Amino acid sequence: MSVESAADSREAEGSGSSAAGSVAVDDVVEMYRRMARIRGFEQAASKLYADTEVPGFVHLSIGQEATAVGACWHLRDDDAITSTHRGHGHCLAKGLDMTEMFAELMGREGGTCSGRGGSMHIADPRLGILGANGIVGAGLPIITGAGTAAQIRGDGGVAVGFFGDGAVAQGMFHESVNLAAVWDLPVVFFCENNHYSEFSREEDQHRAGLALRAVGYGVRYESVDGNDVVAVAELMQRLVGELRAGAGPVIVEADTYRWHGHYEGDPIRYREAEELAAWKLRDPLVVARARLADLGVDAAVAMSIDREVDEEVRAAIDEARRSPFPDPASLLDFVWVEEDDTPEREPEQGEVFKTMDAVREALTFELEHDPTVFVAGIDVGRGGNVFGLTRGLAERFPGRVRDTPISETAIVGGAVGAAMAGMRPVVEVMYMDFIGVCLDALMNQAAKLRFMTGGKASLPLVVRTQFGAGRSSGSQHSQSLEALLAHIPGLTVVMPSDPVETYGLLRSAIRSPNPVVFVENRLQYGMKAPRPNADHLIPLGKARIVRPGRDVTVVTWSRMLQEVLAAATEVAADGIEVEVVDLRTIAPFDRAAVLESLQRTRRLLIAHEAVMDFGVGAEIAALAANEGFWHLDAPVVRVAPQAMPAPYSPALEKAWLPDRAVVADALRRLMEVGTR
Amino acid sequence: MRVQRAPRAADQPQRAPEGLVRHDRAPAVPTPAAGPAPARSADGTGAFSADVDLDLTALAGRSPEDLFAEVVVRLLTACHREGLVDVGSALRVVTPTDGGFAGVRVDGAVDRSAPGLSAVLGAPGTELPPADAGTLTVVDARGSRTRAQGDWGLGGGLGVATLGRVGSAVVSSRRPAGLVLGERLGAGLGLTVPDAARAAQVVRALDAVARSLEGPVG
Numbered sequence: 052m053s054v055e056s057a058a059d060s061r062e063a064e065g066s067g068s069s070a071a072g073s074v075a076v077d078d079v080v081e082m083y084r085r086m087a088r089i090r091g092f093e094q095a096a097s098k099l100y101a102d103t104e105v106p107g108f109v110h111l112s113i114g115q116e117a118t119a120v121g122a123c124w125h126l127r128d129d130d131a132i133t134s135t136h137r138g139h140g141h142c143l144a145k146g147l148d149m150t151e152m153f154a155e156l157m158g159r160e161g162g163t164c165s166g167r168g169g170s171m172h173i174a175d176p177r178l179g180i181l182g183a184n185g186i187v188g189a190g191l192p193i194i195t196g197a198g199t200a201a202q203i204r205g206d207g208g209v210a211v212g213f214f215g216d217g218a219v220a221q222g223m224f225h226e227s228v229n230l231a232a233v234w235d236l237p238v239v240f241f242c243e244n245n246h247y248s249e250f251s252r253e254e255d256q257h258r259a260g261l262a263l264r265a266v267g268y269g270v271r272y273e274s275v276d277g278n279d280v281v282a283v284a285e286l287m288q289r290l291v292g293e294l295r296a297g298a299g300p301v302i303v304e305a306d307t308y309r310w311h312g313h314y315e316g317d318p319i320r321y322r323e324a325e326e327l328a329a330w331k332l333r334d335p336l337v338v339a340r341a342r343l344a345d346l347g348v349d350a351a352v353a354m355s356i357d358r359e360v361d362e363e364v365r366a367a368i369d370e371a372r373r374s375p376f377p378d379p380a381s382l383l384d385f386v387w388v389e390e391d392d393t394p395e396r397e398p399e400q401g402e403v404f405k406t407m408d409a410v411r412e413a414l415t416f417e418l419e420h421d422p423t424v425f426v427a428g429i430d431v432g433r434g435g436n437v438f439g440l441t442r443g444l445a446e447r448f449p450g451r452v453r454d455t456p457i458s459e460t461a462i463v464g465g466a467v468g469a470a471m472a473g474m475r476p477v478v479e480v481m482y483m484d485f486i487g488v489c490l491d492a493l494m495n496q497a498a499k500l501r502f503m504t505g506g507k508a509s510l511p512l513v514v515r516t517q518f519g520a521g522r523s524s525g526s527q528h529s530q531s532l533e534a535l536l537a538h539i540p541g542l543t544v545v546m547p548s549d550p551v552e553t554y555g556l557l558r559s560a561i562r563s564p565n566p567v568v569f570v571e572n573r574l575q576y577g578m579k580a581p582r583p584n585a586d587h588l589i590p591l592g593k594a595r596i597v598r599p600g601r602d603v604t605v606v607t608w609s610r611m612l613q614e615v616l617a618a619a620t621e622v623a624a625d626g627i628e629v630e631v632v633d634l635r636t637i638a639p640f641d642r643a644a645v646l647e648s649l650q651r652t653r654r655l656l657i658a659h660e661a662v663m664d665f666g667v668g669a670e671i672a673a674l675a676a677n678e679g680f681w682h683l684d685a686p687v688v689r690v691a692p693q694a695m696p697a698p699y700s701p702a703l704e705k706a707w708l709p710d711r712a713v714v715a716d717a718l719r720r721l722m723e724v725g726t727r
Numbered sequence: 728m729r730v731q732r733a734p735r736a737a738d739q740p741q742r743a744p745e746g747l748v749r750h751d752r753a754p755a756v757p758t759p760a761a762g763p764a765p766a767r768s769a770d771g772t773g774a775f776s777a778d779v780d781l782d783l784t785a786l787a788g789r790s791p792e793d794l795f796a797e798v799v800v801r802l803l804t805a806c807h808r809e810g811l812v813d814v815g816s817a818l819r820v821v822t823p824t825d826g827g828f829a830g831v832r833v834d835g836a837v838d839r840s841a842p843g844l845s846a847v848l849g850a851p852g853t854e855l856p857p858a859d860a861g862t863l864t865v866v867d868a869r870g871s872r873t874r875a876q877g878d879w880g881l882g883g884g885l886g887v888a889t890l891g892r893v894g895s896a897v898v899s900s901r902r903p904a905g906l907v908l909g910e911r912l913g914a915g916l917g918l919t920v921p922d923a924a925r926a927a928q929v930v931r932a933l934d935a936v937a938r939s940l941e942g943p944v945g
């Protein structure tokens with residue numbers, strides 16, 4: 052019986068009650084079996100790790116089986132869970148195939164994630180398993196996003212985020228619970244309190260318990276004996292029912308204990324043997340066997356289940372061993388979704404519109420045409436965004452244009468979860484400078500989850516943000532941080548340079564199957580151009596030649612393009628013909644377009660607003676040095692601000708930020724190099 | 728979106744593109760004249776050998792197996808046109824080994840495409856396959872520094888061709904746009920036939936192979 056059908060039949064039946072009241076005898080038998088499977092799997096995993104057949108980290112949940120099985124008992128396949136580094140139990144309880152899980156731990160092609168993830172990254176969104184996670188607390192923003200998806204779809208879906216007592220100290224916990232509370236999301240934040248965070252005791256991690264915290268967030272709190280599977284399942288039956296009917300989030304704290312070390316190989320110097328011995332008396336399997344005895348079930352039933360599980364585990368390992376290791380030729384698979392785009396068409400020339408209109412109209416188009424698209428961010432709803440970019444959208448698309456608390460981690464991490472749950476979120480980070488507070492969601496989640504799940508997860512999400520130096524916004528509101536993001540494989544980074552580009556590229560970004568960071572320049576929000584046709588699209592990953600020229604190639608992007616074009620016009624008077632290439636997509640970048648232009652002009656200048664050192668310009672210069680070496684007639688020149696924080700004083704900022712005059716000067720000097 | 732990736736370490740440094748125009752002032756070095764060099768005069772008796780210096784630059788991106796198959800297919804086509812082989816002729820491709828030669832025999836080779844031939848040659852044998860009167864032998868001597876000449880003692884069939892070591896050299900030549908610097912990939916191709924009366928056909932066939940490799944190759 053699949054997990055889903057088990058859940059359905061349980062919801063329908065509600066008869067044949069156990070001693071505790073509402074759980075049927077057959078259900079307790081099945082719960083016992085599922086816990087025994089987790090125990091058997093993990094005991095075998097421990098041995099495989101010791102025998103080096105499992106090459107990477109392994110964290111076991113032996114002793115905690117009842118929380119996983121009880122919490123997932125009433126979930127449907129399409130209900131989402133997020134797990135932790137200690138996630139085998141959750142995955143098995145939610146219905147993942149044991150053989151594939153063994154193969155995954157062994158790093159084999161037949162693994163759940165084709166051997167790309169390992170123990171800490173098992174996931175299968177088709178079963179609602181949005182992933183174990185190697186980053187403590189990172190599952191919580193993701194489950195918040197899954198809860199958002201369920202709420203927008205209105206299909207009664209429920210999301211359960213597992214976390215440990217240690218994760219409570221993470222900022223991600225705070226942002227996620229708070230956002231779920233404010234949005235009344237159908238999320239169960241399920242704490243498996245095993246009283247240890249790595250080697251540290253619970254009391255050294257926080258001064259207030261979860262019950263107190265729940266009050267602080269204004270959400271409900273429930274505690275449960277985490278070693279009694281029936282108690283956990285009964286609690287979840289009530290909670291899941293309430294959440295399906297529209298109730299908001301709840302924090303559950305399950306009291307339990309892990310028997311093994313934090314990781315396999317942990318010498319466990321931080322706790323006494325007596326403590327473990329005491330907890331073993333309350334072994335979830337022993338507790339369940341006692342329940343079965345109370346219900347009059349013969350002890351032979353559990354014993355025969357144990358034997359069957361032993362056999363199943365053995366067979367699963369044998370089968371997993373038969374799976375080959377991934378072919379090194381497939382090394383680059385699953386990093387980006389790669390597909391051919393429809394070629395770009397010349398845009399029609401309509402009435403004049405501004406970049407800010409372009410943003411709003413692109414969002415409107417996609418909201419209208421795709422019910423999975425939603426928009427979220429600080430003040431994007433009722434306030435219509437600080438630049439007025441989303442004005443009117445919240446009224447037009449109720450529930451799909453959402454104001455968030457100031458919680459960038461929950462905003463971006465929530466987008467990751469919503470995307471994995473089938474939506475196309477477009478979230479806003481007000482200033483690019485704020486990427487720092489939510490980098491994990493981009494760097495370790497959005498960028499990697501497709502790869503780590505062997506392509507099982509899709510991450511079609513857009514993070515819109517903006518930047519712009521030159522208006523005394525100071526060091527924390529001026530930065531052009533694209534190099535930081537472009538260095539993360541899996542992310543697509545787009546920086547449009549005018550209203551038409553903004554419209555066509557933003558629409559493509561929303562339609563992209565890959566996670567895209569879309570970076571606007573706020574100094575260009577007022578820039579005008581003829582409005583393109585509404586279905587205008589610009590493919591990602593393709594540069595464009597904005598101005599053809601014979602003598603020198605300038606590669607640039609975003610607002611700096613306008614400075615370069617002005618400089619090109621200026622030096623044209625001296626007979627220097629500049630070819631201007633707008634990169635548009637920063638990563639992955641259009642290497643061929645740059646090389647082709649360089650081949651023609653034999654000289655290269657790169658101009659950007661981000662500080663020079665270790666910037667995107669360096670990557671382009673490296674392309675010229677490696678692959679374009681034979682074409683170069685002169686050294687590559689970079690025009691960019693010097694490496695220092697953006698200064699506030701206009702006098703200093705002007706000296707720091709290169710403009711058209713600096714570009715024109717550099718072009719003239721570059722043309723003097725060598726013979727021509 | 729298609730991702731364009733930087734070349735791996737194993738693929739660097741890059742080759743100079745063919746036909747690269749540089750405005751250097753270095754003196755022009757004349758390119759060695761191409762064309763088959765008869766190794767023995769054709770008096771109409773005994774065997775005849777000739778060899779030609781092939782410019783393989785256009786095949787620079789191909790794998791060693793594909794490059795070899797491409798040259799052999801061109802040789803077969805040229806030999807067929809000159810009547811040195813016919814449609815039914817067999818091909819024997821052999822490589823010198825410690826103990827002599829080993830290789831494979833391919834029947835109906837004249838009709839094969841380069842990828843098709845490359846696939847067949849992908850599984851080399853461990854012994855010297857037999858040759859009859861209708862067999863052309865090709866010696867793959869790319870692994871050796873010896874010249875691409877002679878019949879290697881394998882005479883008897885239609886003839887013995889040899890593809891020698893593939894090497895690269897930087898060459899320059901003058902073109903209307905200026906001095907052209909380029910990297911040239913070259914190899915010797917020799918052909919020995921038992922009957923010197925067919926010398927002219929051998930020379931023409933080798934010439935045709937060399938010419939077919941000039942310029943872009945599809």
Ligand SMILES: Cc1ncc(C[n+]2csc(CCOP(=O)(O)OP(=O)(O)O)c2C)c(N)n1
Pocket residue numbers: 135136137185186187214215216217218219245247248249313
């Ligand atoms: C952000 C982050 N910080 C630190 C770690 C290292 N680490 C891995 S598990 C862990 C303890 C987590 O404790 P808890 O949340 O209680 O889960 P448990 O291990 O008890 O299941 C720590 C500190 C990590 N993986 N991620």
Ligand SMILES: [Mg+2]
Pocket residue numbers: 215216217243244245246247248249
């Ligand atoms: Mg813990």
